[in-house]
Amino acid sequence: MDSKIRAVGKMTQVEELQRDQIGARLDAMRHQNEHLAKQLTALSELKALNYSGSSKTCSVGLMNLNLVDQMLQKMLNHQRHEQAVMEAQCQSVQKQLQQKAARVHGLEQVLERWRKKQNYEKACRDQKLIEDIINSRLRRRTL
Template identity: 80%
Template sequence: MESKIRAVGKMTQVEELRRDQIGAQLESMRHQSEQLSQQLAALSELKARNFQGATKTCSVGLMNLNLADQMLQKMLLHHQQEQAVMEAQCQSVQKQLQQKAARVQGLEQVLERWNKKQNYEKAKREQKLIEDIINARFKRRDL
């Protein structure tokens, strides 16, 4: 039983380490997602300002403005797609983190249950030894 308890203890430590690593990865991904959101907001604001400042009506200026608008639109679309992918990855990692946390909790419960069982069996053996000692003393007195 002692070897089982040690093995489960080590498995719990390994799972806790993996859980912590996944938690750190999730935190990093959330930080990247926040940065993408900020970049997306900045690009949207830049695109909105692009046409507000356009008062020139010459063809070269309008062509440049149109090209800049197209590039901003492509960048916005790219960032939106990248943010959607990042959010999906965050959700996946969040699910993994929840699974690892549940596994660690399960292992801790098994470890606790086995420790209680071992302590119970130890107390039972000690009680049996004490009873045997008392019975042996009574037998010696009777003789």
């Protein structure tokens, strides 16, 4: 029973370590997602500024404005796509984290149950030994 308890204890430690690593990865992904959201907001503001400052009517200015607008639109689309991918990855990692947490919890319950069983068996053995000692003393007194 001791070897089983040690094995489950080690498995629990490994699972906890993996859970912590997944949690750290999820935090990093959330920070990256926040950064992408900020970039998306900045690009949207830049595009809005581009339209508000477009009072020039010369053809070169309009061509430049059109090129800038196209570049900003491409960057916005790319950032939106990146943010969607990052959100999907975050959800996936969140599910992995929940699964690991459930597994760690299950292992901890098994470990606790086995320890209780081991303590109960030890208490039974101790009680049996005490009873045997008492019975042997009683037998000696009756002789």
